[in-house]
Amino acid sequence: MGSQTVPKIPVVDFSKEDLKPGTEAWFSTSKQVCNALEEHGCFIVECKDVSSDLHNTIFDEAKQLFDLPLEVKKKNTSEYPFRGYVSDGSYYESLNIEDAASLESTENFTNLMWPDGNGRFCENAHKIASIMGRLNEMAIRMVFESYGVGKYSDTHIGSTDYLLRFSKYTKSEDSVVLPSHIDKSFSTILYQNHVNGLEVQLTDEEWTVYDPSSHSSFIYVAGDVFKAWSNNRIKPCRHRVLKNNNEERYSLGLFAFQKKEIRVPDELVDDEHPLKYKPFDHLDYLMTHLKHIYARRANVDYPIEAHCGIQNL
Numbered sequence: 001m002g003s004q005t006v007p008k009i010p011v012v013d014f015s016k017e018d019l020k021p022g023t024e025a026w027f028s029t030s031k032q033v034c035n036a037l038e039e040h041g042c043f044i045v046e047c048k049d050v051s052s053d054l055h056n057t058i059f060d061e062a063k064q065l066f067d068l069p070l071e072v073k074k075k076n077t078s079e080y081p082f083r084g085y086v087s088d089g090s091y092y093e094s095l096n097i098e099d100a101a102s103l104e105s106t107e108n109f110t111n112l113m114w115p116d117g118n119g120r121f122c123e124n125a126h127k128i129a130s131i132m133g134r135l136n137e138m139a140i141r142m143v144f145e146s147y148g149v150g151k152y153s154d155t156h157i158g159s160t161d162y163l164l165r166f167s168k169y170t171k172s173e174d175s176v177v178l179p180s181h182i183d184k185s186f187s188t189i190l191y192q193n194h195v196n197g198l199e200v201q202l203t204d205e206e207w208t209v210y211d212p213s214s215h216s217s218f219i220y221v222a223g224d225v226f227k228a229w230s231n232n233r234i235k236p237c238r239h240r241v242l243k244n245n246n247e248e249r250y251s252l253g254l255f256a257f258q259k260k261e262i263r264v265p266d267e268l269v270d271d272e273h274p275l276k277y278k279p280f281d282h283l284d285y286l287m288t289h290l291k292h293i294y295a296r297r298a299n300v301d302y303p304i305e306a307h308c309g310i311q312n313l
């Protein structure tokens with residue numbers, strides 16, 4: 001009898017020089033991305049885009065951000081759920097920059113937090129968001145092309161709205177500081193300081209710790225909106241944060257949302273894959289999710305199937 005091993009998160013190398021559409025490297029990397037997302041809903045992205053200086057600076061700045069007085073952090077507000085300043089009152093806090101691809105909204109956020117300005121924060125936050133956005137776009141192009149719907153990539157990318165989330169998990173040992181969930185985004189890219197804690201569920205029973213190999217590693221996780229768009233080909237990634245040490249953990253997440261109606265491409269519907277979802281509006285899904293939480297007064301899941309699923313008999 002072989003011993004049971006915890007499954008590993010697939011690793012995909014995005015740092016190859018010739019990783020350009022149309023090349024052999026692009027084709028084989030696209031296959032790896034698709035396989036990883038279909039099987040596990042996530043993969044580790046290795047690239048060379050982040051220097052160790054940028055890594056250290058961005059997390060120093062994240063610390064300074066959360067060290068600001070509570071009344072300043074509370075100025076970060078939003079009409080949408082889980083945006084603006086969020087805190088559980090003990091272990092978890094997050095601050096969110098909406099429309100994070102735009103330098104102007106990063107400047108607005110910076111000026112809200114530091115009325116006297118903080119050019120360094122603004123520059124680095126925008127730099128890391130741009131790197132994460134580029135990685136997301138590459139992954140989207142790879143999946144769309146692999147499914148034979150590459151012609152939709154530009155429109156999809158052009159109507160993507162990014163949210164950049166800074167999260168802080170304070171000292172706490174052996175506790176789940178962010179409960180198990182599936183993101184309501186299309187996809188999310190996460191980046192962390194040297195403190196592990198993120199776990200992904202690769203099989204029904206086991207959690208695998210994300211343990212990045214370098215300061216230039218990211219993890220890509222599929223949200224349930226990606227699953228719906230793909231007519232159930234992509235598996236959404238269930239994840240949580242469990243702290244098992246007393247160090248402060250900081251992470252950055254770039255969440256991709258769609259501004260246009262989402263519909264399953266006709267090419268992804270056939271006898272083997274009958275249509276599973278009606279067209280829907282991504283932000284409407286978020287708002288309905290919020291109403292659902294308020295109605296139940298609990299952080300209960302509102303799955304995409306409940307929102308726009310079609311029951312095929």
Ligand SMILES: O=C(O)CCC(=O)C(=O)O
Binds near residue numbers: 190192198
């Ligand atoms: O901090 C992390 O690594 C995960 C954050 C996360 O899952 C979320 O904000 O949805």
Ligand SMILES: [Fe+2]
Binds near residue numbers: 181182183188239
């Ligand atoms: Fe998440």
